[in-house]
Each structure stands twice: as C-alpha cells, then as structure tokens.
Amino acid sequence: MRLWTIQGIEIYEQLKRDGVAYCTKPYWGDEPTFMYAYKWMAKQMRQRIGEPPINETKYPIWAWYQYVSSKKRKPLRSPMDIQEGVSAYMEIEIPEKDVLLSDFDAWHCVLNKGPVDDWKRIYKAIDTLEKEEERNLQFEDYPQKLRDKIEKSWEAIFDLDRRDNIIGKRHKRNRSIQATFWSLKLDYIVSVELLKREGDVVKRVFL
Numbered sequence: 001m002r003l004w005t006i007q008g009i010e011i012y013e014q015l016k017r018d019g020v021a022y023c024t025k026p027y028w029g030d031e032p033t034f035m036y037a038y039k040w041m042a043k044q045m046r047q048r049i050g051e052p053p054i055n056e057t058k059y060p061i062w063a064w065y066q067y068v069s070s071k072k073r074k075p076l077r078s079p080m081d082i083q084e085g086v087s088a089y090m091e092i093e094i095p096e097k098d099v100l101l102s103d104f105d106a107w108h109c110v111l112n113k114g115p116v117d118d119w120k121r122i123y124k125a126i127d128t129l130e131k132e133e134e135r136n137l138q139f140e141d142y143p144q145k146l147r148d149k150i151e152k153s154w155e156a157i158f159d160l161d162r163r164d165n166i167i168g169k170r171h172k173r174n175r176s177i178q179a180t181f182w183s184l185k186l187d188y189i190v191s192v193e194l195l196k197r198e199g200d201v202v203k204r205v206f207l
Contacts, residue, residue, distance in 0.1 A: 012088035060180035
C-alpha cells in the first residue's frame with residue numbers, strides 16, 4: 001500500500017541508524033484530549049490489525065492514504081503540515097495487512113469526543129442532561145452508558161463506504177483518508193525529501 005508520511009528528522013535518523021522506528025509518545029502527547037483519542041485508536045488497531053511488534057510501542061504512526069482525494073493523494077509541503085525545524089517527507093510502501101485506514105474528517109469526532117452515529121439523539125440526550133444539571137458538561141461528566149454509546153459510534157470512521165451526514169456524503173475517492181500502523185521500516189521508504197520549516201516558509205534542505 002502506497003502512503004505518505006511526514007516525520008521529524010529524529011525519526012528519519014533513527015530509521016537510518018536502527019532500520020525501524022516506533023511511536024512511544026505522540027507529537028501532541030501532552031494534550032489530554034488528544035491522548036484519549038490516540039489511546040482509543042491504538043486499541044482499535046490491536047483489535048483490527050493485531051498487537052504491536054514490541055511492548056514499548058504504545059501509539060500509532062500516522063500517514064496519508066489520500067490527502068484530499070484519490071486524484072490528490074500526496075500531502076502538501078505546507079507550513080500547516082510540517083512542524084518547525086527539519087522534517088522528512090517520505091513516500092512509503094507498506095504491507096496492506098499492517099495498515100488501518102480511517103476517515104480523516106470523521107476522526108475529528110474522536111478528537112472532540114463527539115458522536116459519529118445517531119448524533120441527533122445523542123446531542124438531545126446531552127442537552128437534557130445539561131438542563132438537569134444546569135451547567136455545561138464535558139465528556140467525562142456523561143453517564144457511562146452514554147460515553148460507551150459515543151465511543152461505539154467512533155468505529156464508523158473505519159467504514160469508508162459509509163455516506164451520511166457526519167461521515168460525509170462524498171464517495172471515499174473524494175475524501176481525506178488517514179493511515180495508522182505500528183512501525184516504520186527503512187525498507188518501506190520509496191523516496192524521501194528533507195524539508196525545513198521556518199515560520200510560514202518551507203524549503204528543501206540537504207544534510
């Protein structure tokens with residue numbers, strides 16, 4: 001499966017040194033809301049594509065299957081997608097069995113702890129709860145049954161053939177689709193380009 005991933009230079013150096021790289025801490029790992037989503041994705045990966053190859057691997061590595069659509073699969077070399085400093089823009093070929101694909105736009109429901117399925121009914125239930133409590137509630141404040149229902153709805157992000165209001169009515173060929181996997185190996189790399197971001201400027205560099 002052909003994918004594209006943009007990783008910090010330290011990951012590329014690790015690949016050259018060890019031949020393989022894993023994710024022990026996500027880039028946004030200090031953000032509690034994101035960490036909750038990352039842990040959920042890791043749990044889904046264990047169920048759908050199997051356990052990570054080493055115990056120290058706790059979180060997925062992210063890549064793009066298609067950045068915008070099937071006709072615009074490669075990510076842009078833009079400040080929005082590249083962190084400050086030097087990054088490695090890599091085109092990779094990875095066994096399909098080792099990859100879990102998901103709808104990138106719907107993934108934001110997971111990041112924001114909101115429902116994907118049955119969202120009208122769920123938001124109505126939340127509204128009722130907040131009126132009873134006379135305060136705004138966070139996900140952690142919801143009854144366990146409601147939290148479980150919302151989390152269960154997140155699994156819809158893996159059904160790329162779905163077409164509804166939350167996932168989007170667009171065909172999957174016209175969606176942004178992300179990819180997650182446990183390990184990035186040196187021999188997966190088809191090509192690599194080193195890019196340096198300084199503020200809003202991204203330029204190619206040679207080290």
